Amino acid sequence: MRRISAHYIFPGDGPLLKYGILEVDADGTILNIRDTGGIPEEFHGVEFYNGILIPGLVNAHCHLELSHLKGRVISAPGLVPFLDSVLAFRAEVCPYEVMEQADLNMEAEGIVAVGDISNTDHSFPVKQKSRLYYHSFLEGAAMDPLWSEKVMTRLRGLARGLEHYGLKGSLCPHAPYSVSDELFEKLLEESLHTGLPVSVHHQESFHEDLLFLKKEGDFVSFIEQQYPGFTTWIPPGKSSFDHLLPFFSRFPRLLLVHNTYSNPERLGSIAGLSDSVALVLCPRSNLMLEGRLPDVEGLSRTGLRIALGTDSLASNHELSIVSEMKVLQDAFPEIALTTLLQWATLNGAWALGLESCLGSFTPGYRPGINLVENADLQALRLLEKTRIRRIL
Ligand SMILES: [Zn+2]
Missing domain, CATH: 2.30.40.10 (Urease, subunit C, domain 1)
Incomplete structure (x- = not known):
C-alpha cells in the first residue's frame, strides 16, 4: 500500500x-x-x-480521427467555413501513428477517459491499444429524412466494428442543423434501448439559431449542397434548443457540447433534467473557431452539470484539459478552482457514465x-x- x-x-x-x-x-x-x-x-x-x-482528468469531447488536421484547417472565422474545410479532407485517413501520439499526449496530460466522436472506424485500433478509457460517440448526420434508415444502418455497422475491438460506444446525432427530426427519433429510440450517454454538438454557431428561427445564415447554403430537398424545409421559428427540447428531454443521458451561443435562462429551464443532461464546454476550440466563449458564468448557474472537452486537433493546438481550465479561469475569475476541478474530473466521468469507477477518490x-x-x-x-x- x-x-x-x-x-x-x-x-x-x-x-x-x-x-x-x-x-x-x-x-x-x-x-x-x-x-x-x-x-x-x-x-x-x-x-x-x-x-x-x-483524480484522473476526463476529456468529454474529442475527435481522435481528426488529429492529422492539426494546423491544417485554414478557414475564414466561423463554424461553417471550418466544417467546409474539414469536409474537404474527408477522403484523407488520419495515420495510426498520429492518433497514437495524440492518445499518448492525452495520457501525459493526466487524462484517463475520453468521450470521442467517431464518424469512421479509423481510430478503433488506437483506442483498443490505449491505456485510456474511450467511449466512442458514433456520429450520424442527414437532413434528408429519407436517409435516416441508411444512416442508422451505417452506424450499426460501425457499432459492430467497435464491439469487435472490445470498445464501448453509442449512436449519436451530429448536430441540430445536420440531423432530421426522423433521424433524431431513431437515435432516441436506440438510446432509450441502450441507456448509454449520447452526445450532440449544440449551438456552436449563432447561424444555428438563425437557421431554426428564420431559415437564414450560413447553414442554408451548407445544407442545400447536401440535401436539394431542403428548399421546401420550413423553419420551426424557434431556437434549435427549443425545437429539439422534446427529444433532449427524453434521452437517458445527453451531452450538449459547446453551447457557445446558448441562452443560460433557456438551458436553466431544464434544470429538472440535471440527472440526464450535461453541458460539455470546449473553450479553446470555441475561441479558435468563433472567437468567443459561452456564457460560462450563466451556464454554471443552470443547475446542469458541466464537463470539459478539448474538441479535435483541427480546432485546438493540444489535447489538454488543464489548458481548457486555464482559459476558463482567466475569462471567468469568479469560478472557483474546485468548481473547475470538479468539471474536469467527476462531472466528466458522469458525462461518460463512469461516475461509479472514475472521477473521484472514492474507496474502491x-x-x-x-x-x-x-x-x-x-x-x-x-x-x-x-x-x-x-x-x-
Ligand atoms: Zn466536436
Whole structure:
C-alpha cells in the first residue's frame, strides 16, 4: 500500500483536504482518503508532493480521427467555413501513428477517459491499444429524412466494428442543423434501448439559431449542397434548443457540447433534467473557431452539470484539459478552482457514465492520481506554468 499526500487533495467534489492522505493499493485502487484536519501528520512511508492531488482528468469531447488536421484547417472565422474545410479532407485517413501520439499526449496530460466522436472506424485500433478509457460517440448526420434508415444502418455497422475491438460506444446525432427530426427519433429510440450517454454538438454557431428561427445564415447554403430537398424545409421559428427540447428531454443521458451561443435562462429551464443532461464546454476550440466563449458564468448557474472537452486537433493546438481550465479561469475569475476541478474530473466521468469507477477518490475506485504542480496554493489559482504530473 502507498500513502500519498500533498498540500491539498481534491477528492472529486467538495472542499479541498489540506494535507490529506490517500491510501492506495498496488494497482491504484483507492483504499482510504484521510482528512487530517489540515494538520500534517507524521506517517511512516508517506510520499509528500508539492501541489494538489486530483483524480484522473476526463476529456468529454474529442475527435481522435481528426488529429492529422492539426494546423491544417485554414478557414475564414466561423463554424461553417471550418466544417467546409474539414469536409474537404474527408477522403484523407488520419495515420495510426498520429492518433497514437495524440492518445499518448492525452495520457501525459493526466487524462484517463475520453468521450470521442467517431464518424469512421479509423481510430478503433488506437483506442483498443490505449491505456485510456474511450467511449466512442458514433456520429450520424442527414437532413434528408429519407436517409435516416441508411444512416442508422451505417452506424450499426460501425457499432459492430467497435464491439469487435472490445470498445464501448453509442449512436449519436451530429448536430441540430445536420440531423432530421426522423433521424433524431431513431437515435432516441436506440438510446432509450441502450441507456448509454449520447452526445450532440449544440449551438456552436449563432447561424444555428438563425437557421431554426428564420431559415437564414450560413447553414442554408451548407445544407442545400447536401440535401436539394431542403428548399421546401420550413423553419420551426424557434431556437434549435427549443425545437429539439422534446427529444433532449427524453434521452437517458445527453451531452450538449459547446453551447457557445446558448441562452443560460433557456438551458436553466431544464434544470429538472440535471440527472440526464450535461453541458460539455470546449473553450479553446470555441475561441479558435468563433472567437468567443459561452456564457460560462450563466451556464454554471443552470443547475446542469458541466464537463470539459478539448474538441479535435483541427480546432485546438493540444489535447489538454488543464489548458481548457486555464482559459476558463482567466475569462471567468469568479469560478472557483474546485468548481473547475470538479468539471474536469467527476462531472466528466458522469458525462461518460463512469461516475461509479472514475472521477473521484472514492474507496474502491481506480481513478488515477494526478498532481497539479506550480499552481498558486495561496490564492488557489492555476498559473501559466501550472502542469499536470501523473502520480499513478
Ligand atoms: Zn466536436
